[in-house]
Amino acid sequence: MILQALAFYLFATVLLASGVVVVTSRNPVYSVLFLILAFFNAAGLFVLLGAEFIAMILVIVYVGAVAVLFLFVVMMLDVDFAELKKGVQSYLLPGLGIGGLLFAELIIAVAAHWHFAPHAAPAAATPKGITNTQALGHILYTDYVYYFQAAGLVLLVAMIGAIVLTLRHRDGVRRQKAWTQISREPSDAMALVDVKPGEGVE
Amino acid sequence: MNIAHDLIVLAPELILAIGSMAALMIGAWQGDGATRLVSFLMAALMVIAGAAVCVGVPDTAFNGAFVVDAFSGFTKVLILGSAALCILMAENFFEKEKMVRFEMPILIGLATLGMLAMVSASSFLALYLGLELQSLALYVLAAFQRDNTRSTEAGLKYFVLGALSSGMMLYGISLIYGFTGTTTFTGVAEVIGQSGVGIGLIFGLVFLIAGLVFKISAVPFHMWAPDVYEGSPTPVTAFFTTAAKVAAFALTIRAVMIPFAHAVGQYQQIIVVVSVLSMWLGSVAAIGQENIKRLMAYSSIGHMGYALLGLAAGTQEGVRGMLIYIAFYAVTNIGAFVCIQAMRRDGEAVENISDLAGLARTRPGYAFAFSALMWSLAGLPPVAGIVAKIYVFLAAMHAGLIIPAVLGVLASCVGAYYYLRIAKVIYFDEPAKPLDAGLGGRGMGTILALSTAFTVLLLVVPWVLVGPAQAAAQALLP
Numbered sequence: 001m002i003l004q005a006l007a008f009y010l011f012a013t014v015l016l017a018s019g020v021v022v023v024t025s026r027n028p029v030y031s032v033l034f035l036i037l038a039f040f041n042a043a044g045l046f047v048l049l050g051a052e053f054i055a056m057i058l059v060i061v062y063v064g065a066v067a068v069l070f071l072f073v074v075m076m077l078d079v080d081f082a083e084l085k086k087g088v089q090s091y092l093l094p095g096l097g098i099g100g101l102l103f104a105e106l107i108i109a110v111a112a113h114w115h116f117a118p119h120a121a122p123a124a125a126t127p128k129g130i131t132n133t134q135a136l137g138h139i140l141y142t143d144y145v146y147y148f149q150a151a152g153l154v155l156l157v158a159m160i161g162a163i164v165l166t167l168r169h170r171d172g173v174r175r176q177k178a179w180t181q182i183s184r185e186p187s188d189a190m191a192l193v194d195v196k197p198g199e200g201v202e
Numbered sequence: 203m204n205i206a207h208d209l210i211v212l213a214p215e216l217i218l219a220i221g222s223m224a225a226l227m228i229g230a231w232q233g234d235g236a237t238r239l240v241s242f243l244m245a246a247l248m249v250i251a252g253a254a255v256c257v258g259v260p261d262t263a264f265n266g267a268f269v270v271d272a273f274s275g276f277t278k279v280l281i282l283g284s285a286a287l288c289i290l291m292a293e294n295f296f297e298k299e300k301m302v303r304f305e306m307p308i309l310i311g312l313a314t315l316g317m318l319a320m321v322s323a324s325s326f327l328a329l330y331l332g333l334e335l336q337s338l339a340l341y342v343l344a345a346f347q348r349d350n351t352r353s354t355e356a357g358l359k360y361f362v363l364g365a366l367s368s369g370m371m372l373y374g375i376s377l378i379y380g381f382t383g384t385t386t387f388t389g390v391a392e393v394i395g396q397s398g399v400g401i402g403l404i405f406g407l408v409f410l411i412a413g414l415v416f417k418i419s420a421v422p423f424h425m426w427a428p429d430v431y432e433g434s435p436t437p438v439t440a441f442f443t444t445a446a447k448v449a450a451f452a453l454t455i456r457a458v459m460i461p462f463a464h465a466v467g468q469y470q471q472i473i474v475v476v477s478v479l480s481m482w483l484g485s486v487a488a489i490g491q492e493n494i495k496r497l498m499a500y501s502s503i504g505h506m507g508y509a510l511l512g513l514a515a516g517t518q519e520g521v522r523g524m525l526i527y528i529a530f531y532a533v534t535n536i537g538a539f540v541c542i543q544a545m546r547r548d549g550e551a552v553e554n555i556s557d558l559a560g561l562a563r564t565r566p567g568y569a570f571a572f573s574a575l576m577w578s579l580a581g582l583p584p585v586a587g588i589v590a591k592i593y594v595f596l597a598a599m600h601a602g603l604i605i606p607a608v609l610g611v612l613a614s615c616v617g618a619y620y621y622l623r624i625a626k627v628i629y630f631d632e633p634a635k636p637l638d639a640g641l642g643g644r645g646m647g648t649i650l651a652l653s654t655a656f657t658v659l660l661l662v663v664p665w666v667l668v669g670p671a672q673a674a675a676q677a678l679l680p
Contacts, residue, residue, distance in 0.1 A: 109401050145205075146212075146264040150319060150331040153219065154338060157312050160226070161342035164305045165357075 008048055015041035026082065028074045036067045053132035208263035211270055214254040214278065215318050221247040222311040229304030237304040241293040244307040248286035248314065252279055260677065262324065266386050269324040272677035276525060276670050277321045277452040284444035284532050285314040287649055292437035294643025295543055299347070299435075299551075306346065310441060313339035317449030321456070325386040326375045329457055333371075333417070337364050340446060344434040356433025363416070363426045371413025377406030378461070390461035399465045407462060411472055414457065417450040419499075420506045421479035431499035436551070439495055440539035443502050444532040451506070451528050455513060455521060459679065466516040473514040478609050480507025485617035493553050494542055497620065498535075501579060504617055505531050508610055512594045515601035521675035523594035526667050530590040530660065534578050537653025541572040544641040552637075555624060560633025568641065571654040573625040578657040580621035581614045586660035593668075 018034040018041065025031045039062045046055035130138075140148055209216065225240045225247075232239070255278045260271045289307045296302050316336030323329040341364060345357020379385055381403045382393040394403070416423035431439045458469055484504020491497040509531070512524035545552050562569040574585060581587035591614065598607040641647050660667065 109405055143265055146208075146267055147327055147331055150328070150335060153312065153315065154331065154335050156223075157309070157335060157338045157342070160305055160309060160312075161338065164303065164309070164342055165345060165348055 004048060008045070011041045011044040011048070015045070028079075029071070032067060032071045032074055035070070036063050039063050039067065051132060053136060208268075211258070211261045211263035212268065214251040214258065214282075215315060215322075217251045217254055218247055218311060218315045218318065221250075222308055222315065225311070226308050229308065232304075234302050234304055237296075237302045237306070238293065240304045241289050241307040244311045245286045245289045247311065248282045248289070251318075252282040252286075255279055255282065264328075266388065267325040267328040268319075268322050270322060271674075272670075273452070273456070273521075273525075273674040274322045276674035277448055277528075278318055280448045280529055280532055281314060281317045281321070281445045284448070284536055285310055285317075285441065287536050288437050288441040288445065290645050290649070291440055291540065291543060291643075292435070294646060295435060295437045298546070298549075298642060301347065303346075306343075309339045309343055309346075313343065313441070314445060317445060320449045321452040323453065323456070324388070324460070326378065326457075327385050329453060330368075330372065330375065333453065334368065336446065336449060337368065337417075340364075340442065343438045343441065344430055346438060347435050350433075352433035353435065356430045359426055359433075360430045367413045367416035367423065370409050370416075374406045374409025374411075374413060377402060377409065381406065387456070387460040391463050394462065394464045399462075399468055403465075404468055407465070407469060408472065411458065411469065411476075414450070414454045415476055418447060418454060418506050418510075419503055420476050420510060421483045421503065422476075424480065424483065424503045427503060428496050428499040431502070432493055432496045432553075436495070436539060436543045439498070440536060440543070443498065443535045443539070447502065447506070448528050448532050451509065451524070455524060456678065458513065459516065459521070463679075470514050470516055473510055474603065474606050477507045477510035477514055478606050478613075480504060480510065481610050481613035482507075482616075485613045485620075488617065488620045491620070492555055494545070494555055494558075494624075495553055497555070498538065498542070501617075501621075502535075504613070505579070508591060508594055508614070511598040511603065511606060511610055514603055514606065515597045517597060517601050518675045518679040519600060520594075520597040521678055522668075522671045523590075523597040525671040525674055526593045527590040529667055529671065530578075530586050533653055533656050534575050534586060537571065537650050537657065538575045538579070540641065540646050540650045540653070541568065541575065544568065544637070544646065546638045546642065547635060549638065555627055557634060557637070558624065558628050559631035561628045561637070563633050564636045568650075569628045571650050573628055574654050574657055576621040576624045580618040582618060584658075584661050586657040589660050589664050589667075 015038050018038040021034040022031045022038065025034065039058055043055040043058045046052070046058065222244070225243050228243070229236055229240050255275050258270050258275065262269045289310050292306050292310065296306060313336050316332050316334070316339065319328065319332030320336060323332050341357055341361040344360045345354050347353035375385075378390060381400060382390045384390060384393065399407075412423065416426075419427040431442060434442065458473075462469055480503050484500050484502070484507055488497050488500035488504070491500060505527075509524050509527040512520035512522075512527065514520070515523075542553070543551075545557060547557065558572070561572070578585040578587040581591045591610075595607045595610060598610070641650060
């Protein structure tokens with residue numbers, strides 16, 4: 001038990017610290033690298049909770065795909081982050097003030113009155129005898145099929161939207177035209193000329 | 203759970219979803235040349251889905267996540283009807299602007315699908331997914347004229363602020379889940395009925411209402427509306443003020459009244475403040491506006507304030523009043539936006555109120571319809587607006603909200619000024635250079651005539667609206 005608590009505080013501390021560095025770091029590449037560290041620690045917290053499937057998904061999807069994509073964007077786009085962060089100083093005090101106020105309210109209102117609802121505790125427990133992945137598989141396409149399909153439609157809209165807003169058909173781009181390319185005959189592209197010595201091609 | 207039964211309950215949404223994907227395939231293969239075909243296909247799909255809604259029987263599906271009743275039927279017919287008309291408007295508008303793209307009707311269709319999911323949502327998860335499906339499509343629609351800086355600005359503003367409001371709402375939902383242990387509306391109501399509302403649950407309720415109020419653009423979460431409504435393409439603005447408003451409003455009614463049925467006093471005070479502030483801001487801030495789309499945005503903020511009075515009442519009568527109000531608002535706005543879309547001079551769209559000067563001398567029919575619709579939005583007799591206002595104000599007074607109702611009547615007197623100013627500019631000002639002939643495309647005249655006829659005749663035959671609204675309210679709060 002003490003080991004678990006120790007692991008929790010270790011993961012949580014590193015997670016929060018790297019979160020702060022993500023926001024404050026001057027170099028955006030460092031920000032992304034610390035974001036990856038934050039993801040790993042969050043995954044560690046999930047493992048402690050017994051949610052190993054979500055932990056692995058976090059590592060595979062967020063570290064493997066999203067963070068790497070961020071890294072590409074940061075390196076390829078010429079964004080002057082120092083310029084973007086210029087206003088931070090002037091907004092720092094009011095921002096901290098509002099944040100502190102919200103935090104205090106949360107402590108007073110939520111932490112002081114926190115109690116688990118009678119229904120909530122059993123719902124959160126990990127199922128006995130089967131793995132997380134299996135348990136999710138049992139409900140994802142049955143009880144939760146409506147949510148699953150709706151989430152799929154949200155992604156479809158995102159894809160259509162990205163294409164609508166960014167795709168431009170430029171002139172002068174040579175595209176693949178499979179049928180024309182395959183059905184090309186030698187006679188369309190070549191002419192055999194019998195060149196007489198000393199006269200050249202007309 | 204029987205999947206076949208659930209899919210039958212979901213029939214209208216399935217028709218729209220599968221149809222949209224089929225239309226997407228047609229568009230992807232045929233290119234932008236097929237836009238007209240895709241538009242008519244999507245409009246036809248909405249009509250078919252509307253028919254499916256009409257024959258649907260009250261039922262629930264997917265473990266209570268999705269509910270079909272008279273309330274969802276009433277709002278779905280409104281949403282599908284206005285979405286179909288907006289597709290026809292968009293078809294004409296983008297043809298004139300020479301930027302025809304087949305994704306337009308498909309995005310409207312998918313946004314409509316999200317709206318249908320919203321009004322039938324009976325759990326917080328379903329609510330959130332429906333809302334995101336709708337919002338994501340609307341962000342793209344706002345920025346659709348991507349080479350126009352105003353349009354891209356509108357899209358970006360809407361996206362950033364919309365994401366913020368979604369975040370607040372999710373925070374509220376997670377608090378509600380944490381304190382009740384369930385996400386279904388009826389489940390939350392049951393827990394509150396047994397153990398009362400704690401302070402943490404009220405926190406959740408406040409964040410939830412903040413997110414919902416953003417979506418219907420009521421004060422204090424209204425700042426995005428004028429910029430977004432002004433910058434978006436006109437048919438998209440029409441879509442925002444009709445179908446999107448109906449959906450967000452119906453969602454607010456269900457998501458507040460059902461789970462918090464035993465905590466009316468807790469949400470009543472928030473809603474009363476939001477409602478009164480919206481009425482007054484909508485009425486006062488619209489006075490100085492010159493751009494007609496911006497004016498309609500402030501008008502929309504004000505009208506949401508009046509309609510919210512019914513929610514503050516928290517009674518069946520209040521729900522009926524709200525439904526009548528939102529139906530009147532959607533039908534009148536469709537007509538008003540047909541008029542606004544028809545404002546073109548020398549092939550260019552114009553949007554200032556002064557461009558309408560003396561319209562009555564050159565185009566008497568158009569001028570009459572425009573003025574009648576404005577008269578109705580002002581809530582003056584003898585046209586539709588007064589009917590809707592009476593039902594809402596009476597419900598509020600019966601629930602003991604005398605002071606908010608009186609403030610509402612006063613605000614609508616102030617607001618009448620700017621609607622009447624448009625009628626005055628149309629009828630009594632020196633004629634400006636005449637607008638282009640026609641109403642901007644096929645079918646527009648019919649839509650305008652129907653909308654105006656509804657507006658003018660509602661006082662004579664109020665039962666066409668009151669009957670269904672009564673049934674819908676009874677279904678929601680028996």
